[in-house]
Amino acid sequence: MRALLVVNPAATATSARTREVLTHALASDLDLEVATTEYRGHAHDLARRAALSGSTELVVALGGDGTVNEVVNGLLHEGPAPEELPRLAVVPGGSTNVFARALGLPNDAVEATGALLDALRDRTERTIGLGLATGTPGTEDEAVESRWFTFCAGYGFDAGVVGRVEQQRDLGRRSTHALYVRQALRQFFGEPRRTHGTIALRRPGHEPVENLVLSIICNTAPWTYLGDRPVYAAPAASFDTALDVFGLSSLSTPALVRCAGQLLTSSPERGPRGKHVVSLHDIPDFTLQSQAPMPFQVDGDHLGLRRSVTFTGVRRALRVIV
Structure with missing residues (x-):
């Protein structure tokens, strides 16, 4: 599966070393492109380009709720089309991570990455309202x-x-x-x-x-x-x-x-x-x-x-x- 990992380097609950380990873990199961955000709104731009590319099947947001929100808005910039847009996955890296926890994911980034890899292998997903x-x-x-x-x-x-x-x-x-x-x-x-x-x-x-x-x-x-x-x-x-x-x-x-x-x-x-x-x-x-x-x-x-x-x-x- 071709995937884009959007990494917020300022995420408060992860270190550079942790983010590196998580990236390697995801790359073992995915054809992974990694992009690090450099400015406010960058995650939106990256996700929008992924949605428009037609070849990216999954966008993973590694960061807090703000990063996830930017990614979601980038994916849906042209409007909702669940069957045509890349899927979203979240690795919580912020201080609260409400969205990830509401989905039932562990609040620990390492545990959440393990859960994400299991879900990808089992092909489990849900379509949610926004x-x-x-x-x-x-x-x-x-x-x-x-x-x-x-x-x-x-x-x-x-x-x-x-x-x-x-x-x-x-x-x-x-x-x-x-x-x-x-x-x-x-x-x-x-x-x-x-x-x-x-x-x-x-x-x-x-x-x-x-x-x-x-x-x-x-x-x-x-x-x-x-x-x-x-x-x-x-x-x-x-x-x-x-x-x-x-x-x-x-x-x-x-x-x-x-x-x-x-x-x-x-x-x-x-x-x-x-x-x-x-x-x-x-x-x-x-x-x-x-x-x-x-x-x-x-x-x-x-x-x-x-x-x-x-x-x-x-x-x-x-x-x-x-």
Whole structure:
């Protein structure tokens, strides 16, 4: 099988020596081309070229969720065509690796490589659904480039935290769970609209859900991990359905404490609940709009401020080796 291995040399959980060993292991079973990313967006460009080549059967992403997201967007740059596009495989190399773990892969890069080689020999794969975020027609964001996401997107408070973390990483800080917690607290105390949000969720045939301060869009569960602990914002979310939404209409101190406690004790059967919680399951199309520009992120990648984003759940969008 002809394959492209896209390696992020800045992946936080792998060393140069580990990446070399993994590359040799994959090359023993694959006709392997190796490409190392050199700039933001490079993984997208490499995957797009692989998709257009017509000869690459598999693209392996060795890196974190950001690398995987770039590869997915490169593969689907011309749109989903599962039977025609190269398959995707993932070797987790980031600090959290939500997508890989949601697929059931080990969080250790060496173990995951062994699992990938077994899956290739057994020819096991699945076709998964993805989320697509686009600019809303008729708004100032209409021309914004569309972006696929594998496990989640965020609009509002959650995305603001991601933006703060990216700023800290640009200053040389290491991506850790403690860094996310610190930036979440700073976002909370700096949020001027904690108790009365400006976000409205609109979908065809339903009354709008208004005054949200936080909105998380899930394509699978769990939403994220704190160390080894999975966190379920939308427990019913799945690669086999459309999108789920978890929203909060208040981030007052009591509401935040209650929600944080529920997230920390969440499970596949039970997520956050209460009068300020909005939970929607298996929604194919909807739009999030705000009176003021709000932070926006997909798969942990901050994309700036938007007044409006339209979301679509695309079923059976991409084949993945598992």
